[in-house]
Amino acid sequence: MARTRSEQAAWRREQLLDAALRVFADKGVDGATVKDVAQAAGVTPGLLYRYFDSKEAMVETLLSERGFLPRLRELRAERPDARPATEVLTGLLEAFDRLLAEHAELMAVFFSAARARAPLASLVSEGHELIGEFLAERVAAGELRAHDTATAARTLFATVAVNRRMGTPVDIAALVGLLFPEEG
Secondary structure, three states, X not given: OOOOHHHHHXXXXXXXXXXXXXXXXHHOOXXXXXXXXXXXXXXXXXXXXXXXXXXXXXXXXXXXXXXXXXXXXXXXXXXXXXXXXXXXXXHHHHHHHHHHHHOHHHHHHHHHHOOOOHHHHHHHHHHHHXXXXXXXXXXXXXXXXXXXXXXXXXXXXXXXXXXXXXXXXXXXXXXXXXHOXXXX
């Protein structure tokens, strides 16, 4: 069955991202080269550059498209106001933890790329902002007590990610309960 040019280009792009993910997870972002990724994909570096301007662009694309940010954006679009905030946060963090567990290569790339890269910092910042906004809305609605929502967002994600990386998953319901205890 013949593919259109755009279908072929989309397939090739995904193939290149798959190869980049394997190489970056194996060698680390700093240790890998564009040539390594091209070789793993079975293409020339020139072809790879037709899809991505740089190694950093591949890293940013992997993390922004295959990471957790798309799910966070969906959450903000869904406006889950009908459910209690602690329930939404617990479900969201459980999904984040599952993503980390199921995509160990992606997590390795994230931690490998985490050293002061501006695009990665902006992805992480956007994730924190999305959750911070959600928390601020729930504070404004009177559902959660007033608190530093930016710090709470960073704390939630960092705790889950670091514990998953260390191989000691955290009790997410207990974590959410620590930050947002039930009003009695």
